[in-house]
Amino acid sequence: MTAKKNLAVFCSGGGSNFKALRERILEKNLPCQIVMCLSNNSQCGAMRYARENGIDAVHLSSKVVPNESELTRRMLDELEKRKVDLILLAGYMKRVPKEVVQKYPKRILNIHPALLPKFGGEGMYGLNVHRAVLEAKEKESGATVHFVTENYDEGEIIVQEKVPVLPSDTPETLAARVLEVEHRIYADALEKTLARLG
Numbered sequence: 001m002t003a004k005k006n007l008a009v010f011c012s013g014g015g016s017n018f019k020a021l022r023e024r025i026l027e028k029n030l031p032c033q034i035v036m037c038l039s040n041n042s043q044c045g046a047m048r049y050a051r052e053n054g055i056d057a058v059h060l061s062s063k064v065v066p067n068e069s070e071l072t073r074r075m076l077d078e079l080e081k082r083k084v085d086l087i088l089l090a091g092y093m094k095r096v097p098k099e100v101v102q103k104y105p106k107r108i109l110n111i112h113p114a115l116l117p118k119f120g121g122e123g124m125y126g127l128n129v130h131r132a133v134l135e136a137k138e139k140e141s142g143a144t145v146h147f148v149t150e151n152y153d154e155g156e157i158i159v160q161e162k163v164p165v166l167p168s169d170t171p172e173t174l175a176a177r178v179l180e181v182e183h184r185i186y187a188d189a190l191e192k193t194l195a196r197l198g
């Protein structure tokens, strides 16, 4: 039997995608385990959820480690010492250092709350994305899971799903509709990636 893959989840916020991923892993007994949650915000919901569930919660940010190359080295150390195979960005609002991206080719996934390649790139995160979709008067939006490359939101798409944009939508109502889809397709993309890794 092949060994379970070790996963690291990177978060900055509430952690609902992190929770959905963990629930799918447990529910379907997937061949993987979440060995750490890394965040730039030690008090965010995702870090609380990690601590409550016995998952190592690793706080790393430029506030704790101001030197950029030292921060990258610490991040690589945390990943290496837990033999991490896959990194899942789940609402992580910081750029992943280039050295980390290069070390994990096609092994870093991200979820984006829009239909990439539309509405991606620098500054496009959280409610900003949904505001931009509404301003552009799009008829549909959605969620995308993709591999992370050195350029923001540009890597190969693994799963994408659409949702309608309603005339009455606010950024918040659209975000809630997209988030429901995110939870399902992120777990689907994880399953797909695990199957590919074998």
Ligand code: GAR
Pocket (backbone or CB within 6 Å): 011, 012, 013, 014, 015, 016, 017, 018, 046, 090, 091, 092, 111, 112, 113, 124, 125, 126, 129, 179, 182
């Ligand atoms: C999610 O909607 C995710 O797609 C988005 O942040 C939210 C995190 O929610 N990520 C981005 O905008 C990345 N560009 P969560 O903490 O409840 O999973």
